[in-house]
Amino acid sequence: MSREIDAARFVEDLGRVKAALRARVVGQDAVVDGVLQCIVAGGNVLLEGVPGLGKTLLVRTLAEALDLSFSRIQFTPDLMPADVLGTTVIAEGTRGERSFEFRPGPIFANVVLADEVNRATPKTQSALLEAMQEHAVTVAGKTRPIAEPYFVLATQNPLEMEGTYPLPEAQLDRFLMKLEVPFPSRAELHDILDRTTSEAPKPVPKVLDGERLLALRALATEVAVPRHVQDYVVRLVEATHPERTTVEPIKQFVRFGASPRGAQACLMAAKVRALADGRYAASAEDVRAVLHPCLRHRVILGFEGEAERVRIDSVLDRIVEAVAVEGPGKAKT
16 A cells, blocks of 8 residues: 555656646656656666757746756857866865865756757767766866765757767767657647747746655655566567667668666666556566667767658667567567
C-alpha cells in the first residue's frame, strides 16, 4: 500500500508542476513531458528549435514553479569560460590586507539556462562539462560543489543557422535528452497571441521545492526494471554501433553509436515515465517512448549519412523495428 501511496503522490506532484507550466507555455506537450522526465531523473536537457518558440520561457517558468534559484547565461561568440564559471580576484579588507576571493559565475544556481549554447566557441562550451557531470566546478585548482538539485537546460539553434558551432560530442553525451521544439499549430498560435497581446501574464505558483524534487528523484530510482526490459535497452543501444549490428542503415550511415550513458538515460527516463503513469515497474513500451530523445544526440552520422541528409530519428525508427523484445510471453514488437 505504501508504494501505491508514493506513486499516487508522485503523479499528483508532477501534475501540479505540469499545470504550472501549462499556464504559461502553450502546447509543446512532448517537450514539457520530456523536460519533467529529465529533471526527475537528475539529467540535463538540450532543447533545439528556431528562436521564438518559447524555450527560454519554459525553463524560466520551471524554475519559478519549483522555487529554485535560476541563472541565465546568454552564449555569444565572445563569451569566455571565466564568464561562466567565475574567477578568483584580489580583495582588499577593511584594514588594507589583501586576499584572494572567488567570485562565483552564473553556473552556480539550481537551474541554469544556457541560452543559444551553440553560439559560443567550443572552448567556452567545454566550460560546462564538469558542472554538468560532477555538479562541481574547479577554478584555480580548487573544486567547488554546486548546491543540489542542479541541472542545466540548454537551448540550441539549428546548426544550419548563421553563427553557430556544433557542440562537442563529449558535451552532447552529458545531456540526458535532446528535445526538438516544433513550430506551434494554428490553434496554438492563436492561443499564444491571445495570451501575450491582450492580458498581463499571471504569476507562476510555487508548487514544489528542491527537497521534494530530490525525494521524487530518489523514488524514481526505486522503480523495478524486469531483466528482459533492461536487456532490451542494452540491445537497442548496441544496435546503434555499426560494428555490432546487422541493421543496414546503421552499418551504412552511422560512424559512432551511443555510449553507455545512452543506456543509463533510456533506463532512468523509462523509470520516471512508468512512475508518472502510476506504475512501479518499467516496460518495453516506456523504453520505446524515451528512446529517440535519449539517443538522437548520441548517434553520430558518417560521411555518407551527412551527405544524404539522413535523419537520426529515422535511423532509430529502423532499430526499433529490427530489435525484438525478448522474454516470457514477449514477441517482436
